[in-house]
Amino acid sequence: MRSSLAPGIKLATSFSRDSWYRGFILVLTFLFYTAYHLSRKPISIVKNLFGILDNCFLVAYAIGMFFSGMFGERLPLRYYLTAGMLSSGLFTALFGLGFYWNIHSLWYYCFMQAMNGLVQTTGWPAVVACVGNWFGKGKRGFIMGVWNSHTSVGNILGSLIAGAFVSSAWGMSFIVPGIIIGTTGVICFFFLVERTNLHSSQFPRRLRFCPGSMWNLFPYIYLQGVVEFSLCLLFAKLVSYTFLYWLPLYIANVAHFDPKGAGDMSTLFDVGGIVGGIVAGVISDYSGGRATTCCVMLIVAAPMVSFASSNGVPTTIGMLLLCGALVNGPYALITTAVSADLGTHECLRGNSRALSTVTAIIDGTGSIGAAVGPLLAGLISPTGWNNVFYMLIVADVLACLLLSRLVFKEVHRWCGHAARQRG
Numbered sequence: 064m065r066s067s068l069a070p071g072i073k074l075a076t077s078f079s080r081d082s083w084y085r086g087f088i089l090v091l092t093f094l095f096y097t098a099y100h101l102s103r104k105p106i107s108i109v110k111n112l113f114g115i116l117d118n119c120f121l122v123a124y125a126i127g128m129f130f131s132g133m134f135g136e137r138l139p140l141r142y143y144l145t146a147g148m149l150s151s152g153l154f155t156a157l158f159g160l161g162f163y164w165n166i167h168s169l170w171y172y173c174f175m176q177a178m179n180g181l182v183q184t185t186g187w188p189a190v191v192a193c194v195g196n197w198f199g200k201g202k203r204g205f206i207m208g209v210w211n212s213h214t215s216v217g218n219i220l221g222s223l224i225a226g227a228f229v230s231s232a233w234g235m236s237f238i239v240p241g242i243i244i245g246t247t248g249v250i251c252f253f254f255l256v257e258r259t260n261l262h263s264s265q266f267p268r269r270l271r272f273c274p275g276s277m278w279n280l281f282p283y284i285y286l287q288g289v290v291e292f293s294l295c296l297l298f299a300k301l302v303s304y305t306f307l308y309w310l311p312l313y314i315a316n317v318a319h320f321d322p323k324g325a326g327d328m329s330t331l332f333d334v335g336g337i338v339g340g341i342v343a344g345v346i347s348d349y350s351g352g353r354a355t356t357c358c359v360m361l362i363v364a365a366p367m368v369s370f371a372s373s374n375g376v377p378t379t380i381g382m383l384l385l386c387g388a389l390v391n392g393p394y395a396l397i398t399t400a401v402s403a404d405l406g407t408h409e410c411l412r413g414n415s416r417a418l419s420t421v422t423a424i425i426d427g428t429g430s431i432g433a434a435v436g437p438l439l440a441g442l443i444s445p446t447g448w449n450n451v452f453y454m455l456i457v458a459d460v461l462a463c464l465l466l467s468r469l470v471f472k473e474v475h476r477w478c479g480h481a482a483r484q485r486g
Contacts, residue, residue, distance in 0.1 A: 088197050088256060089206070092190040093213045095144060095251060098244040099186040100217025102155045103237040105225035106176070107308045108326045117308045118441075119173045121434035123180030128430050131184035132423025140189045140257040140419075144249045145186025152245025154179040155237050162234025187398070187426050192419040195403040196258040204353070207399035208344025215333035215340075215391070218307065222333075226326035247353055287353070289405055289424065290467050292397050295357065296429030298462035299394045301436035302368070302455045306332055306386065308437040313448060318379055331380060335387025340395030342388065352477070353401050354469035357462075358395035364389035365459040368452055393462070432458075 079088075091377045135143055148463040166172075198206055225236035310332055316324040339360070347356040367385045402425050406418030435456070443450045 065286070084256065087254075088193060089210055091251070091255060092193050093210055095213075096186055096190050097217040097366055098148065098218070098240075098247040099151065099183055100214050101221040102151055102212065102225070102237075102244045103183060104218050104239040104307075105240060107311055107329075108222060108225035108229050108322065109233050109236055113356060114171055114317065116176050118438050119176035119431065120180040120183075121304070121437065123177040124184055125427060125434045127181040127184035128187075128423050128427030130423075132188045132427075133418035134421035135185070135188045135223075135423065137193060138412040140193055141251060141255045143257065144189045145252040146249060147182050147189070148244050148248030149476035150182035150185075151179055152243075152248060154182065154241075155244065156241030156349040159234040159237030159241065162232065168302055169324050171200045186429075188423040191399065191402055191422045192406075193255070193257050194399075195406060203403055204344035204346075204348035204396065204400040205341070206344070207403065208341040208395060211340045211344075211395040211399045212337040214335040214395070215387075215464075219330040222311075222326045225324040229322050229326070234357045276435035288401070291354070291465055292401050292405070293425045294463045295462045296397045296425055297432035298360065298391065298398065298458040298465070299357075299432070300305050300429040301432035301439075301458045302364075302390050302462075303394050303436075304433035305372025305436035305440045305451070305455060306390065309440045309444070309451070310383075313451075314379065317448065328379070328383070329414065330350055331383035332387040335384040336391030336395070337387075339388030339390070340399075343392035343396040344400060346395030347396060347400065352470075352473040353396060353404070354466045355473050357396055358466045358470050360389050360392045361459050361463045365456045368455045368459065388458075395431075398422075398429070402426070446464040 074218040102193060106120065156177050158172060158179070161171055161175075194207065194210060221240060224239050225233075228235040228239075272351065311322070311325040314320050314328050315322060318325070318328070320328060343356055343360060347353045350356065364386060367382065367389055402422040403418060405425070408422035436455075440451050443454055
């Protein structure tokens with residue numbers, strides 16, 4: 064009797080070559096940005112040693128992001144990502160080597176953090192452009208919601224790696240992540256395929272815009288929703304990065320955990336973020352309302368943030384999971400599906416390279432909030448942690464208000480559609 068194919072082989076052969084490529088690129092870019100976040104997380108675990116150094120990274124990252132997208136459009140993404148990851152690995156490792164070289168100059172560590180912030184701007188515009196090139200708009204919210212969990216996975220792994228060394232040899236908290244991101248840079252060079260059509264002639268170097276042919280950032284501003292989503296992301300990232308960089312210290316002070324325990328518990332915020340990003344993507348795909356989805360989640364997040372000021376481990380755990388989902392859900396949606404939607408706007412006439420710059424503008428604006436949030440938290444925290452959480456609530460409310468025009472348009476579209484169906 065003739066034997067049939069094993070179920071696993073039958074399943075594998077049922078997918079087309081293009082489907083395998085799409086899956087491979089999704090996994091590969093997931094790995095890349097996991098490494099980016101893994102290498103930037105350790106500074107929050109050793110914050111009691113280095114205080115304000117995270118701001119050196121964030122300010123440099125915010126400035127560099129506005130220029131990174133333009134370079135991402137003009138250079139092959141495979142080379143751009145490879146150079147970025149190798150450089151980030153170098154500066155991350157050099158930061159940690161300061162421990163073994165007995166370097167006590169603050170300027171050395173500030174310089175390494177600032178340089179790492181600049182080279183890390185290569186990551187986000189490039190990986191979003193790669194995924195945007197391979198996946199259409201159909202289930203973009205869901206696919207990118209799942210894919211965007213790399214941010215939380217990277218934060219979790221970075222926290223666990225850094226926590227393992229923070230009490231003994233903190234230098235390894237940076238050297239190990241530096242080696243990991245450098246290794247992924249080598250993988251990128253050998254395996255990344257940045258678009259479905261490999262003929263670069265299909266993607267002209269000079270971009271064409273509806274408002275004019277002038278080459279600068281301003282034509283993108285006219286794209287519908289870019290300003291609103293960029294400013295909303297500014298306040299959403301302010302909240303998210305304040306949690307990212309100050310959460311371990313808050314847990315250590317309030318719940319009286321040691322540095323390793325505080326770092327481990329802080330990963331619950333990122334666990335919630337994974338779920339929130341996927342839920343936001345699914346809801347926005349189904350409803351067609353990206354802005355409304357973000358606004359509702361941010362509204363619910365505001366009172367959840369206020370619970371963070373309560374004492375008690377069970378309350379803290381619940382707060383971390385809920386806030387992670389509600390804060391990172393809109394953040395994930397804006398930086399992935401929304402950026403991809405705007406970057407492939409019909410106004411750009413199908414030029415996929417524009418996706419890199421649109422992504423950089425949105426995330427660059429958001430990164431201003433990422434730099435300001437931890438700085439404000441550092442200034443406010445001596446007056447009491449409650450005041451820090453009040454600041455985060457105000458940021459959440461402002462993020463909602465900035466989306467009000469887009470929410471109104473989406474609700475109006477739904478109402479108009481329903482009225483036509485009833486007629």
